[in-house]
Amino acid sequence: MISNSQDTEWLYEINAKKPILHFNFKEIWRYKDLLFLFVKRDIVTLYKQTILGPLWYIIQPLFTSVIFTLIFNYFAKFETGVVPGLLFQMAGITAWNYFKECLTGTANTFTKNQNLFGKVYFPRVIMPMSITISNLLKFGIQIVIFIGFYLGYIALGSDIYPNIYLFLFPIYVLMMGLMGLGIGMVVSAFTTKYKDLVHLLTFGVQLLMYISAVPYQISEAKAKLGSYFWLINYNPLAQIIEGFRYMTLNTGSFSWFGFFYALSTSVVIIFLGLIIFNRTEKSFIDTV
Numbered sequence: 001m002i003s004n005s006q007d008t009e010w011l012y013e014i015n016a017k018k019p020i021l022h023f024n025f026k027e028i029w030r031y032k033d034l035l036f037l038f039v040k041r042d043i044v045t046l047y048k049q050t051i052l053g054p055l056w057y058i059i060q061p062l063f064t065s066v067i068f069t070l071i072f073n074y075f076a077k078f079e080t081g082v083v084p085g086l087l088f089q090m091a092g093i094t095a096w097n098y099f100k101e102c103l104t105g106t107a108n109t110f111t112k113n114q115n116l117f118g119k120v121y122f123p124r125v126i127m128p129m130s131i132t133i134s135n136l137l138k139f140g141i142q143i144v145i146f147i148g149f150y151l152g153y154i155a156l157g158s159d160i161y162p163n164i165y166l167f168l169f170p171i172y173v174l175m176m177g178l179m180g181l182g183i184g185m186v187v188s189a190f191t192t193k194y195k196d197l198v199h200l201l202t203f204g205v206q207l208l209m210y211i212s213a214v215p216y217q218i219s220e221a222k223a224k225l226g227s228y229f230w231l232i233n234y235n236p237l238a239q240i241i242e243g244f245r246y247m248t249l250n251t252g253s254f255s256w257f258g259f260f261y262a263l264s265t266s267v268v269i270i271f272l273g274l275i276i277f278n279r280t281e282k283s284f285i286d287t288v
Contacts, residue, residue, distance in 0.1 A: 028129075031122050038130035042105075043137055057141045061097055065089040068215045078216040082159045083251045090146050092214040095176060095244040098139040099237065100205055102180025105131035108198050109188040110280065124281045125274070128188070132181045139173070150248075165247040165254060171263070172244050178266040179237065182273030189280035213238035217245075217252045236265040 028035070065086055072078045073085035080088040106128035113127055153160060191197045211231050213221060221232045232238045239258040246254040 028123050028126060031126055034122055035126050035130055035133075038127060039134045042131055042134035057138050058145055061090065061093050061142050062145065064093050068093065072215040078220050080217070081251045083249045084153050084158055084160075087146075087149055087153055087158075087160070088245070088249065088251070089215060090149060091245045091248055092241050094139070094142045094146050095172070095241050096209060096212065096214045096237075097142060098135060098173070099176040099180040099240075100209070101135040101138060102132045102177055103184045103187070104201065104205060105135065106181055106184030107187040107201050108191055109185070110192045111188075111195060111198075125185075125277065128181055128185055128277075131184075132177050136173075136177075146248075160249055160251075162248050163246070163250045165243070168243070168247060168259070172240055172247075175240055175262055175266040178270040179240075182266070182269035182271075185273035185277040186269075189276045192280060208237070211235055211238070213241050218242050219253060236262040 066089075068089040069085040073080060073088070109124075109128050109131075150160070187197060187201060212235055213232055218232060218238060222229045225232070239262040242252050243254055243259060243262070246252045
């Protein structure tokens with residue numbers, strides 16, 4: 001006897017009408033193999049046809065740290081206390097790079113993957129998630145290099161050491177990832193209509209780096225910027241970079257207000273990114 005089709009439960013149901021904030025953990029877990037496949041693809045293909053390959057993970061932050069040390073510490077005379085200038089810059093750049101890579105990697109999610117999105121169904125949010133996860137490998141490699149220089153300076157007699165706030169390290173990494181992912185999803189939604197935003201993003205990220213206290217301490221910015229100090233003081237990224245340096249190098253400043261301000265901002269940004277991303281994925285194929 002054949003049962004009534006109305007009593008049959010569907011295994012999958014694809015519906016354009018979703019809640020304004022839709023994040024189906026059960027469905028994402030069902031596609032976990034695809035998520036890991038995208039992560040592997042992002043890691044393997046990025047430097048597959050380059051001469052130096054994964055060494056770029058090391059060369060880029062190290063070269064940038066040297067340039068920033070010369071410009072900000074030797075010429076501009078930004079103080080770093082007892083911390084060597086190169087190590088100070090490496091701490092800020094290592095933290096900043098993870099945020100930047102998450103942001104720029106997810107900013108063109110729709111335009112870059114329009115052919116794939118138009119042919120097969122899977123939770124679209126998996127794509128930006130895979131970029132954020134794969135960037136953890138780059139971040140891990142740069143952290144190892146940072147620790148190597150850290151131990152080297154200690155061996156040379158530098159009076160540097162982490163402090164008790166180091167237990168907040170995973171939360172700071174989470175905040176950087178959430179903020180980069182959230183802003184990236186917002187930008188990716190707008191690039192479906194305004195493709196030149198991808199080019200403007202390069203300049204925007206560069207400007208954002210300089211007002212996020214990457215190459216200097218917040219206290220130094222207060223002394224030199226005067227009335228424009230609020231641009232840095234109320235920038236949650238500046239609080240993250242400053243906190244990251246404080247817990248690893250014991251230099252700069254830390255406040256629980258700044259910590260929770262950055263944490264709450266990152267949560268708001270990721271929710272905003274998910275809302276805009278979910279609304280865009282319903283109709284983006286008609287505009288890209």
